[in-house]
Amino acid sequence: MAYKKTRDVAGLLLSRAFIRGINDVSPMKLQKLLYLANGWHLAIFDKPLVKEKVQAWKFGPVFPSLYRDFKRYGNQPIDPFWEDYNYSIGQDQPVVDLLDAVLDKYGHLSAIQLSRLTHQEETPWSRTWDGTPDKSIPDELIAEHFRSLAGH
Numbered sequence: 001m002a003y004k005k006t007r008d009v010a011g012l013l014l015s016r017a018f019i020r021g022i023n024d025v026s027p028m029k030l031q032k033l034l035y036l037a038n039g040w041h042l043a044i045f046d047k048p049l050v051k052e053k054v055q056a057w058k059f060g061p062v063f064p065s066l067y068r069d070f071k072r073y074g075n076q077p078i079d080p081f082w083e084d085y086n087y088s089i090g091q092d093q094p095v096v097d098l099l100d101a102v103l104d105k106y107g108h109l110s111a112i113q114l115s116r117l118t119h120q121e122e123t124p125w126s127r128t129w130d131g132t133p134d135k136s137i138p139d140e141l142i143a144e145h146f147r148s149l150a151g152h
Helices: 006-019 026-045 062-071 087-091 094-106 111-118 124-128 139-149
Strands: 055-057 058-060
Touching: 006 026, 006 062, 006 094, 026 058, 026 062, 026 094, 026 111, 026 139, 055 124, 058 062, 058 111, 058 124, 124 139
Parallel strands: none
Antiparallel strands: 055 058
């Protein structure tokens, strides 16, 4: 399973959410859902879902390219057909299954609820955030956290 581009996974995540009737995916909610999907991917497959490193920003874990791509939406829902992305990623069944599982578990939560979840004490973000800009959250820390959530 090769690393994916952040925008491709985000596009697939948005379309899978839309299919499930989850129509409140704002930029913040998308950031958190993709972070969760990446975390579970690290825990299950021992490698990140996307090429881009997630960073600890003041308001939580952020994929910088995703922030740039969607900041124009503010706190409004993103159009699930926002622009072209590599639709062939939808043929990667393990990725589709993982995104569907993340949406089943977390998709009903609001952006604020997801933010609270990722900001809890002892999460990878809380253990990394120190006010330093552009500081990546180590993949090992994320994988360890999600493995502990799974009971491994």
